[in-house]
Amino acid sequence: MALRIGIIGLGFMGKFHFGVYQRIEGAKVVAICDVDEMKLRGDWSSIGGNIGDDGGQQQDLSGIRTYNRADRLFADGEVDVVDVTLPTHLHAEAAVSALRAGKHVICEKPMARTSAQARRMIHAASKASRRLFVAHCIRFWPHYAKARQVVMAGQYGKVISAVFTRLSGTPIWSYQNWLQNPGKSGLCALDMHIHDADFILYTFGKPDAVTSRGSGFRKGRLDHIVTTYEYRDNLLVTAEGGWDYAGEYPFSMSFRIAMKKAAIAFQGGELMLYPLGGQGRKVDVDDGDAYENELREFVQCIANGRDSEIAPACSAVRSVQLVEAEMNSALTGKKVKVSF
């Protein structure tokens, strides 16, 4: 029988996940929950976002149970998995309540607003003997996954440097503008730049320290962050995340990784390899969509009673901790040791 999914938070990501589940065998969305009654009636015209659209403006929700309160969704005995696509500051409370109600949980990144909340989620999953997954989609993004595979294979030698960027126009679509509220979203560092911080941890391991600089629309805010991750062996890793671009500035993400005998770079949507002494060439990557890859992996993990080797929940706690160290560095102007 297909796993029965209940999605809570039908905004930009909830709508995305809703569309993706239609393409995943072994999963069926049976319930949705949102505080916005229009969305529960199928009118999704108010949903915005900064990457491609997945699904129509008017949804046919026949056969899907709709709830305007979280506790009613968690009490639904015919839901196996709760998919949390709520604003970040609400992740921990929703995930912990769903786990306590006996549901498995898939939660959008960042895992929670603070690493203390994220640890509570891990504890709740363990106590309830239920599975918990955090949707760090970049680990499943074909171009990033392929580049990591090339780096790990070691055929081009040691990594010398790596640079990641992630830039966007200022997000203006979110529910009651929660993305612009530092206490709710953690702003650009925790909401957007964490994609790269997580991939850096996944690929290069824990740095010894971070030095970050940031800028914001007002003092004490971080709408742009640039971090240098300090590793032994002179490995230089930096990442830049910024959403302080006005108007319709387009979303973009890219990276460049220099190894001893080749460079690999993702720019303009293509992965290119430049081997020493050879010609640059496009690298073929797996077909498929990162969101579909990640939700399929989590559904299969739940069905087979196993954890995800690609994205274990404990690694998502460390990503929040790493970004907390970066925010601390940016706001104090000091280098911060990374200890976890």
Ligand SMILES: NC(=O)c1ccc[n+]([C@@H]2O[C@H](COP(=O)([O-])OP(=O)(O)OC[C@H]3O[C@@H](n4cnc5c(N)ncnc54)[C@H](O)[C@@H]3O)[C@@H](O)[C@H]2O)c1
């Ligand atoms: N993986 C990615 O690429 C990616 C991209 C964007 C957002 N996200 C993450 O997804 C999460 C959601 O972001 P978003 O952009 O979809 O936000 P959003 O503002 O578009 O949507 C949030 C939804 O939650 C609903 N909601 C708010 N409070 C609620 C409550 N108490 N109970 C039920 N529903 C409630 C709102 O009505 C809205 O529909 C965030 O954690 C964000 O960081 C991930």
